[in-house]
Amino acid sequence: MREEAASHSGSSRLDELxxxxxxxxxxxxxxxxxxxxxxxxxxxxxxxGMPASVASVWARVRWNERVPIAxxxxxxxxxxxxxxxxxxRTFPTAAVVLPYDFAAAISPIRTGxxxxxxxxxxxxxxxxxxxxxxxxxxxxxxxxxxxxxxxEAAEKGRPITPGPGPRVLSPRPLHAAEPNAPVVAxxxxxxxxxxxCSLDVEGRVTLITAPAANxxxxxxxxxxxxxxxxxxxxxxxxxxxxxxxxAVFSREATSFTARNxxxxxLTFRLFPGQNGITVRITPDSADRDLARRAPETGADRPTxxxxxxxxxxxxxxxxxAVTAQEVIDLVADHVMPVYNVQALAxxxxxxxxxxxxxxxxYSRQAVEDFDGRxxxxxxxxxxxxxxxxxxxxxxxxxxxxxxxxxxxxDNMSAWAFLxxxxxxxxxxTCILAYDRPHRFxxxxxxxxxxxxxxxxxxxxxxxxYDVKHQLAQxxxxxxxxxxxxxxxxxxxxxxYVPANPGMDIGGDFYDLIRLSDTMAAAVIxxxxxxxxxxxxxxxxxxxxxHAYATAGANPGEVLAHTNRLLSxxxxxxxxxxxYVSIDLERHAACLASAGHLPPLLGRPGRxxxxxxxxxxxxxxxxxxxxxxxxxxxLPPGSVLTxxxxxxxxxxxxxxxxxxxxxxxxxxxxxxxxxxxxxxxxIEDAMVDRGADDIAVxxxxxxxx
Numbered sequence: 001m002r003e004e005a006a007s008h009s010g011s012s013r014l015d016e017l018x019x020x021x022x023x024x025x026x027x028x029x030x031x032x033x034x035x036x037x038x039x040x041x042x043x044x045x046x047x048x049g050m051p052a053s054v055a056s057v058w059a060r061v062r063w064n065e066r067v068p069i070a071x072x073x074x075x076x077x078x079x080x081x082x083x084x085x086x087x088x089r090t091f092p093t094a095a096v097v098l099p100y101d102f103a104a105a106i107s108p109i110r111t112g113x114x115x116x117x118x119x120x121x122x123x124x125x126x127x128x129x130x131x132x133x134x135x136x137x138x139x140x141x142x143x144x145x146x147x148x149x150x151x152e153a154a155e156k157g158r159p160i161t162p163g164p165g166p167r168v169l170s171p172r173p174l175h176a177a178e179p180n181a182p183v184v185a186x187x188x189x190x191x192x193x194x195x196x197c198s199l200d201v202e203g204r205v206t207l208i209t210a211p212a213a214n215x216x217x218x219x220x221x222x223x224x225x226x227x228x229x230x231x232x233x234x235x236x237x238x239x240x241x242x243x244x245x246x247a248v249f250s251r252e253a254t255s256f257t258a259r260n261x262x263x264x265x266l267t268f269r270l271f272p273g274q275n276g277i278t279v280r281i282t283p284d285s286a287d288r289d290l291a292r293r294a295p296e297t298g299a300d301r302p303t304x305x306x307x308x309x310x311x312x313x314x315x316x317x318x319x320x321a322v323t324a325q326e327v328i329d330l331v332a333d334h335v336m337p338v339y340n341v342q343a344l345a346x347x348x349x350x351x352x353x354x355x356x357x358x359x360x361x362y363s364r365q366a367v368e369d370f371d372g373r374x375x376x377x378x379x380x381x382x383x384x385x386x387x388x389x390x391x392x393x394x395x396x397x398x399x400x401x402x403x404x405x406x407x408x409x410d411n412m413s414a415w416a417f418l419x420x421x422x423x424x425x426x427x428x429t430c431i432l433a434y435d436r437p438h439r440f441x442x443x444x445x446x447x448x449x450x451x452x453x454x455x456x457x458x459x460x461x462x463x464x465y466d467v468k469h470q471l472a473q474x475x476x477x478x479x480x481x482x483x484x485x486x487x488x489x490x491x492x493x494x495x496y497v498p499a500n501p502g503m504d505i506g507g508d509f510y511d512l513i514r515l516s517d518t519m520a521a522a523v524i525x526x527x528x529x530x531x532x533x534x535x536x537x538x539x540x541x542x543x544x545x546h547a548y549a550t551a552g553a554n555p556g557e558v559l560a561h562t563n564r565l566l567s568x569x570x571x572x573x574x575x576x577x578x579y580v581s582i583d584l585e586r587h588a589a590c591l592a593s594a595g596h597l598p599p600l601l602g603r604p605g606r607x608x609x610x611x612x613x614x615x616x617x618x619x620x621x622x623x624x625x626x627x628x629x630x631x632x633x634l635p636p637g638s639v640l641t642x643x644x645x646x647x648x649x650x651x652x653x654x655x656x657x658x659x660x661x662x663x664x665x666x667x668x669x670x671x672x673x674x675x676x677x678x679x680x681x682i683e684d685a686m687v688d689r690g691a692d693d694i695a696v697x698x699x700x701x702x703x704x
Contacts, residue, residue, distance in 0.1 A: 018032050022121065042061050071091070114147075195213070197212045203227040234259065264284075324463070328346055341432045343366075346455075493675045509541070518583065520584075523545055544562045562577070584701060
């Protein structure tokens with residue numbers, strides 16, 4: 001009991017920190033996620049201001065999903081999304097599932113090298129494209145305190161773990177209300193001809209005036225505590241619930257029109273606030289025919305809306321699955337809780353034998369029993385049975401009627417067999433198993449049949465990905481050097497963050513070439529594209545530069561020779577490149593640029609300066625292009641920084657201003673490790689990063 005009390009105390013401290021963060025930052029929605037014990041899933045532990053139906057969709061997020069909370073935890077960096085457009089560019093799946101306009105900061109909760117989870121905060125979208133220093137400091141402080149709470153609990157042997165579902169916390173009120181304030185307010189509003197009601201974030205009516213109840217065609221007692229679109233048949237159109245969600249998430253006023261049961265056209269105006277929504281209901285005196293008529297028989301519409309929302313989320317999530325096991329895991333996360341499924345598996349066949357491509361919920365013994373066994377045929381007498389269509393077996397006896405030689409594993413008692421078919425060709429079967437007899441309703445069969453199509457497409461993509469991924473890994477070995485050569489008297493640090501970590505192919509590259517004991521060449525560039533063709537071209541660029549550099553060509557000649565080669569090899573692909581030859585004896589460098597960003601030179605304790613270059617055309621455009629060289633002094637202790645546009649580029653911001661901002665932030669200190677300096681540059685970029693690769697190469701002349 002003492003341990004439970006301590007764990008509850010820790011959760012209470014996390015709750016208080018979340019509520020305080022929401023209040024202090026002016027956020028209207030906040031959530032705390034905790035990393036599951038296996039490290040593969042982040043679970044929403046508590047939330048403020050989010051409708052439960054939406055929170056349930058985001059309650060369980062896999063660590064490798066391309067959604068904000070997973071990315072922040074995985075990359076260990078804060079992510080800032082300034083508005084819906086920013087969300088769509090960076091996390092298109094999340095933007096589809098949450099098509100509302102808001103700003104968000106998502107930050108990992110960590111202590112040292114240990115990541116415990118993440119914090120999500122939402123605000124109304126505004127003109128600011130960057131997170132203010134005040135808000136960033138407040139978020140960092142909150143995450144640090146949360147991390148300490150989680151660390152202390154774990155060290156005491158009483159780790160804080162999330163419950164079966166996210167807890168809903170009440171936001172801190174802005175001011176205390178007088179005891180009789182609600183009664184006085186209601187009496188005041190009752191005097192007005194239009195109707196007013198108040199909804200909480202779940203859409204339930206918490207206060208309603210007499211004129212509003214009259215316009216809605218119900219009495220106050222019947223509507224209190226109910227969602228209008230659930231209590232009133234003529235409001236059961238998905239658009240009405242969506243307008244409520246839009247007001248909750250965007251904190252902007254929304255509206256819609258509808259005809260009540262008497263045929264009167266009403267205008268609903270929703271005004272969001274800290275604890276809910278105020279709705280003004282006014283009759284349309286002109287009675288324009290603007291309303292959307294909801295079906296007269298729509299008792300199941302709310303349930304259908306939720307099912308559609310879940311299916312849309314699953315479809316967009318499955319689009320990112322790259323292995324058969326990921327397909328099963330994502331389907332299990334969405335389907336098992338809703339349909340009370342106990343196990344899932346994807347079976348394929350090869351050489352007349354079954355293969356378990358992936359499973360979830362089945363024991364290891366069950367998987368071993370299935371894997372490698374001969375394919376079990378149905379009885380020939382079952383002429384009405386079609387193996388290419390979904391089959392549902394509500395009991396063991398029903399399954400045995402069709403498959404007399406079937407194997408019963410883990411004592412399952414009902415099954416859905418969903419053939420996976422793409423382009424008219426079967427590629428496998430997804431099996432859903434239940435631990436007790438199950439009656440499949442017509443709606444359930446229809447939903448699971450539609451689900452089979454989503455699974456089939458995702459599974460086929462995963463199979464193709466396996467082949468493509470093997471090729472990508474081979475090509476990736478030629479993109480970036482595993483280790484950079486050591487040059488006496490030259491310190492260096494490199495960091496690379498691909499835009500698409502799932503495929504492990506990026507468009508940026510860097511290299512260091514040792515030319516002699518006192519000479520070295522540094523290279524950085526960006527090949528157009530992020531596909532296998534770009535990867536192959538990247539390897540050719542590095543090989544060509546190596547060859548021309550070691551042959552004794554100066555920087556301008558290296559780029560000119562490489563340009564002529566690329567113009568022949570890939571006339572439709574272009575590459576930016578910066579080549580720097582460093583002379584350690586002369587403390588000088590010689591640069592040539594093919595349309596690449598200018599490097600930065602930092603002196604200890606001073607802001608960095610932009611190195612002026614005379615950039616020529618991108619490699620691959622004009623085979624006759626020439627490239628000018630620029631001489632540069634390298635004072636002892638100075639740091640030369642080469643980078644790609646992913647470090648600075650933000651949509652809507654001037655590139656020159658972004659470079660100047662980076663130079664101002666680039667301030668190396670005496671004896672500061674270059675790896676720490678590179679890490680700090682990457683951390684700043686990750687907060688506001690777009691969808692491009694980031695490569696950074698830092699060089700400093702060391703004491704000899």
